[in-house]
Amino acid sequence: MLRRSVLAGVALAGTLAAAPLAAQDAQEYTIGVAIPSATHGFMGGLNFHAQDTIKRLEGVYPQLTFVLATAGNAGKMVNDIEDMVATRDIDALVVLPFESEPLTSPVKAVADAGIWVTVVDRGLSQPGIEDLYVAGDNPGFGRVAGEYFVDNLESGSKIVILRGIPTTLDNERVEAFEAALDGSGIEILDKQHGNWNRDDAFNVMQDYLSKYPEIDAVWASDDDMAVGVMEAIAQAGRTEEMWVVGGAGMKQIIKRIMDGDPQLPVNVTYPPAQISTAIEMTALGLVSQTPVSGRMIIGSQLVTPENAEQFYFPDSPF
Amino acid sequence: MSDPILAIRNVSRSFGPVQVLFDVDFDLRAGEVHALIGENGAGKSTTMKILAGYQPPTSGDVLLDGKPVVFDDAQHAEAQGIVMIHQEFNLAQQLSVEENIFLGRELRRGPFLDHKAMQDESRRLLDRLNCPVDPRAKISDISVPNRQMVEIAKALGRDARVLIMDEPTAVLTARETDILLDLIDRLRAEGCAILYTSHKLDEIARIADRVTVLRDGHRVFEGPAKGMTQDAMAEAMVGRELSNLFKPKGKPQDQTVLEVRNLGVAGLVHDASFHLNKGEVLGFAGLVGSGRTELMEGVTGLRDATGTVTVHGKPLKPGSIRAAREAGLVYLTEDRKEKGLLLNKGLTENLTLLALHKFTHPWIDTAAEDRALTDAIAEFDIRAGDRNMKAGNLSGGNQQKLLLGKTMLADPDIVVIDEPTRGIDIGTKQQIYDFIVELAASGKSVVVISSELSEVIGLANRVMVMASGRIVGEVSGDDINERTIVKLAMGMTSKDDAA
Amino acid sequence: MSETTAKTWMPSFHVLGPLLALIVLIILGASINSNFLSYGNVTNVLARSAFIGIIAVGMTFVITAGGIDLSVGSMAAFVAGVMILVMNALIPSIGVTVPVVLLGMLTALVAGFIAGWVNGVLIATVKIEAFIVTLGTMGIYRSLVTWLADGGTLSLDFDLRGLYRPVYYDGLLGVSWPIIVFALVAILGELAMRHLPFGRHCGAIGANEQVAKYSAINVQRTRIATYVLLGMLVGLATIMYVPRLGSASASTGVLWELEAIAAVIIGGTALKGGYGRVWGTVVGVLILSLIDNILNLASIVSPYLNGTIQGVIVILAVVLQRGKKTDG
Structure with missing residues (x-):
């Protein structure tokens, strides 16, 4: 107040x-x-x-x-x-x-x-x-993120995706992201709905971490979800292993990019x-x-x- | 003698391992009232339920017009003109009188309900019972006796050939009982076959043509009612001699334990004052609705009340039943099913609920609770097939004993017992009467509210009579008789007549 | 006596239904993914169950006494918001120290106490339907937290979070704090329900309020106490929740009330009141968490169908325990 x-x-x-x-x-x-x-x-x-x-x-x-x-x-x-x-x-x-x-x-x-x-x-x-x-x-939102992944990962790298609430908007973003990855040799291990929610994203990421011993990068597709994802990664002690890309330009995330946080190399605006x-x-x-x-x-x-x-x-x- | 319309032959019935009926025969003939009597748990309810199609017999036959029949359910029996009037009301509380009477067989005009016709017919049925209730009134808004009348009207509306009445007068006043018995006379004259049960043996003597007595699931007597005294009936039921229902009254001490001054409960009780002595049994008589229950609920903190209540010389904190309990004053409700016991819970949980603090230090001592149940079963002769059964599965008399045990566990000095024997059999009644007399003899004080005058007369040292929310008279000694009390209760008298 | 004991412990479907469902889920999970029973995954599932679990234990008492509380999810978000604001506001004067965290915890308990008390008084004293009261407060708390956060997210000061973080992530002998707290709450709740007059009174009030009143039970006070207890447990759950992500927003705790109520009912407590068991609620909470976990680990069905599978399992768990109830 x-x-x-x-x-x-x-x-x-x-x-x-x-x-x-x-x-x-x-x-x-x-x-x-x-x-x-x-x-x-x-x-x-x-x-x-x-x-x-x-x-x-x-x-x-x-x-x-x-x-x-x-x-x-x-x-x-x-x-x-x-x-x-x-x-x-x-x-x-x-x-x-x-x-x-x-x-x-x-x-x-x-x-x-x-x-x-x-x-x-x-x-x-x-x-x-x-x-x-x-x-x-929206397609651009997915495509720009996808292009960054292609440019910065080698063929054969493994990534996971956290999706938003099932909507047309979410579908457009994810389809464009996958299209950008086409032919790059990057493997998408899994894509589950985190519902643009920190808590849900935390739970989904915890389960990804239990399930996959090797993950190179995470497309969280939203900054709220990115917060939950990073918390789960930190808990598992696998911070060094992977980086995270969120989206939409939340101020705390932008601040960390400004500060050069290696775990959060870039962001995509919406x-x-x-x-x-x-x-x-x-x-x-x-x-x-x-x-x-x-x-x-x-x-x-x-x-x-x-x-x-x-x-x-x-x-x-x- | 005509052939029976409905009969059972050699009927036995078991519930799990427990057999409750043994080779019972029973006949219902046109134009005859056949009374079925017995103590609680003797098998009356089961017999009636088999006759009315609610339960099949385990072995034996049900004969309708001489031919064996198997009723699928009560609806099937009802379609054959066999209607049972339950002791526990089967009325939908939120529906109107008319809607209840026509429930399941609504009159229609085209696709719409014909309320006019149903109301007229309801009015006609209720008029036969001299019942002034408006057919449009909601069941939850009418009195308990009127609900019983509606239940009977509902059965009448179904054109019964056979009418099975399970203690229809348990909640009726004397006047209402008269109307009902007159109606039964008329139905008999019209050729209806009637099964009648009641714990009030004077009613049986007055109305029954034949009597069947059950004891512990066996038929121990069957014969014409004529010439059979009430004592003979009672002895057949109990299987022993009941010389005198009431023990001699004790003598109260000259020490006031409870003093009530100018007590009022809004709209229900006005300016009531009385006192109670140590070792005394004080009776409260009056018509149903005269404010006796409301007065006592006001005294014991269950209702908001004005005026003062003093226990052992100390003023009682108003409106707190807990304060009353701590002062040694407890109230035992007349409505054991709705206010007294948790029917879906076990015996122990019910027994210790009022006095739970005695078992708590700081955890509830379940072993002590279990011992308390053992003691209560012994002391109050509670007959429970299984210690783990639910309170709701006990018979009425045993529920009342459990409620008594629950109340006494709080170790009170003053016990207010509202309708101590409503709907229970004569053997249990005597046990409860004995208990009340012994309680007073041991120096406790008892208030007994009862609509059965014989009870008040047989137990009380003094009797307060209430009418329209006021105490209208006090009688003691030889004045405690039916004539004086009724005159006071009907408001027909002045003080000097009573004194 | 011996007869009593034998009867009580006779394994019946009604009693064991939820437990069987839980065992089936565990077997299913273990057969689908070898990591399912790993230390990490088990810890994750238990810790994440803790928030709903702590709340559901309180909800068990409310429902047993014949009430309901729809406001707990919003209440948790609101309490979390207030707690974060208070702690952030204290930093300039006290600095990033343990007392700030302790004061924040106290704030959560007090806020939960007040919120529960308000619900309880409106229901028991003013005598408004519990469903309506808590539907109302559900909206109120949710909009208050949105307003406090200006529609965004309230975040705990970064340095203070570092100090507070261990409350969620660390533990004792490899068991994390939320799990320990949840276990303690569950054990104390079970004891209170079975062995304290309070639990007995809740059951009596839920079974028949009139009988309870005539048995010298202070119905009003007991009823308020159930809501206050639930409010304080919401506060306790929030204390465990805030260090996890260090933030609260309008989307915190959405639908927690339904998860808590579902867990209570799956566990065998009667929705209309009169009978409750806390251990059943704990099983119910674990069932709900495991379903989510297994679906994430398995990825055999379309994620669009997760809701369907949850719904089916919830209904099945309840059907299982009703199976033999007609006998009683």
């Missing part, structure tokens, strides 16, 4: 500093932002970046008002969006659909009413509704800050003539000790 007020103070200072720069445009706009609530690390980071960006933009553009709503399920998100249109008279909507199917027609209704629509991360099930699409690159990109571009489109419609795919980048600093957000909860 102490931390919260500190954060608020920092944000406020930023606002004050930015205020004098604001343009003095008379036309006022309202932007609605609908995102899932912070139920796990990645969404927590996404919530943080959304709030942070909104605070900053409100300072930069006094003529903009933001309405932020977080939802724990698709039904609540639909209600939130309907309320925004009916009572807040929004000019633009930035939405990260909780699920694609149920959100498609409500968002379409918003677009049909002439309101600017920006869709983030998860596409709607019908193409062409949104004016702007901003998303991370930035929660993509919500900032979406909000920022939407705002830009409203207040200026800058063309912003289209598709924007934020590539998954390889984080190495050399470039880690630019991916490090110490204030983010993620």
Whole structure:
């Protein structure tokens, strides 16, 4: 709670500093932002970046008002969006659909009413509704990690994979990872679901370690899982034997890469800050003539000790 | 004599290694009330259950209209017009009276339930029993005697040719019993065959045409009821002479152990004051619902109450049954199945529950518990086939003895016994009466609440009479007689008439 | 007397059902993978069972007394969160020292005590259905920990973790602490259930609250005590949990309540109350952990079907013990 007020103070200072720069445009706009609530690390980071960006933009553009709503399920998100249109008279909507199917027609209704629509991360099930699409690159996320494995392991090396919660997203990542490994001679010993959860990943990794006497590397595919995996490896005393690649750029992991931890050579980004990109571009489109419609795919980048600093957000909860 | 509608011949029945019936014959004829009497555990329930199709005999025949029959289950027997009215109510607590009466044979109009018709028919059936209950009332909201009436109405609604009644009057008041016996008269006149059991031998003498007596699973007597005295019935049941049910009363000492002043329980008991002396048996008489149980629950801390309770000169902490127990005051409930015993648990666990602290130092001493059970079995003559059986499998009388043993284990000075002999046989009754008299003689004090006037009259040194939540009179000495007590209980009298 | 003893110890299916299921699983595991019975794997499985196990022992008392507690998973996450915040906050004043860890442990026990007491009072004194109360507190604790962590993860200070770490990873004579603590809790729980008035009273209240009341048992206080005990055991489980990963987040302890309840029921405690056995609960916990472990070691079925296999085994274990119950 102490931390919260500190954060608020920092944000406020930023606002004050930015205020004098604001343009003095008379036309006022309202932007609605609908995102899932912070139920796990990645969404927590996404919530943080959304709030942070909104605070900053409100300072930069006094003529903009933001309405932020977080939802724990698709039904609540639909209600939130309907309320925004009916009572807040929004000019633009930035939405990260909780699920694609149920959100498609409500968002379409918003677009049909002439309101600017920006869709983030998860596409709607019908193409062409949104004016702007901003998303991370799931196949790229798997491919970049896979390419690192190919470049840094010899043929005949043995690796294990920890998968996320069974979803399309997880399938896309794992398929791209396996495709990148094709023909390299690297052997995938096992792939089980760790459900993007530290405890589950810890248990799965413990069992891998009992089962396989020789493991050269682990693709944990998520930083929360990487934390559990490394703990299990440390317990088994096999830290020297293998390295671990997580994903998504959790600040503690990035910090360790910056510090050159041999067990964590690299990371692959899937930035929660993509919500900032979406909000920022939407705002830009409203207040200026800058063309912003289209598709924007934020590539998954390889984080190495050399470039880690630019991916490090110490204030983010993620 | 007409041919029997339903009969059993040479029927034996065993449960595992234990044989409970030996070559029993029994007939039910149209237009006849056949009483089946015997002590608890004599085999009455088993006989009735075989007749009503709940259990098959181990050997022997069931004859329906002279032909051997094997009932698949009770539904099969019911389809043949044989209906049993249980002592333990088979009513769905959360359903209405009407829904219970028509359970499983609901009247319909098209696809919908015809509530109107079912309510009218229920009303008609209940009217025959002079029972004023609203057919729409929920069972859980009506009194225990009314539930018994609903159970009977349910059987009547099934157009029974043979009606098997297992102690239907155990929970009824005298007036309600009269109505029921009149109804049985009418059913008999209509040609119904009726099996009737009761521990109240005066009812048997009044209603029965024939009597069969069971003792230890054997039929020891069968013959016309006419000319058979209640004493003769009792002796046939017990197999020994019951010269006098009650031992002579003891003499209380002149020392007050319990003093209750202006006790009130919201809406149920008003301004009740009384005292109890050392070595005294104090009777509480009154109609069911007159507030006797509620008063005593207020005294012993089971209900919130106003007023003061003083035990051995010290005020008792209100609302704490534990404080009452520590002061030596305990209450033995009238409802042994719902409030007295854990029916699904063993005998030991039940026996020591109230006085568990005596067996704890700091672990529960199971060996001492086991010895306590041995002692209780000997002292209270608890007849349990197996020490490890569940309390719920004991007969009613033995459950009552176990409950008595549980209560006495707390080593109380003052014992409040609510309906000490409800639903138990005459032999056990006498044992319990003897026990109460001995208890008082040993310097303990006893309060006896009973709806059986003979019990209060036979045991109490003094009798408090309650009506509508108030103590309306106190009688002692030669005034303890049926006439005085009933007049007080019915509110027909002034103080001087009673005195 | 001798008759009594003979009866009690007669091996019946009803009593041994869960134990048989456990033995079958062990044989199955050993035949699938030679590492199954290795020291490392056995230690892993037992240590990881400890959190749910410690909680399930407390849950046995709650269920035996006719109650239920759905909030334990969220409660564990909340207690872990509070514990981490308190320890991190103490470092500037006390430094990275053992007292900080001890104060953190105390915090966990006190937080568990309070959380259990709140549940107990709402259920026993205010008389709201246990299912509703704990469904409510389940949501409350879960959202509180999310809020404390700002939607992210609360992490214990890195240096302090180094100090605290041995509580999960080290042990005595090669047996790790969580296993020792779990074993102690189970033994004490079994003794309390069988040989203390408290256990007897729980069974009586669960079997028939009226009879318990008329037998001078303080029903309200005993009921609250079951929830307080469970809350404190959640605190104890958390003390063992935090050093493992050094963090708490909104996803900590998800579904622990269902695992704990399932373990209790598999072990032969009656869901409607009135009868409970702690050793059965321990067997139930081990069965649940072994299923996961064997599925990970075997990789013969699609991991998508893990839930199905767990469900089937859980139902089978309960069916086994019901097999001969009709006789009783």
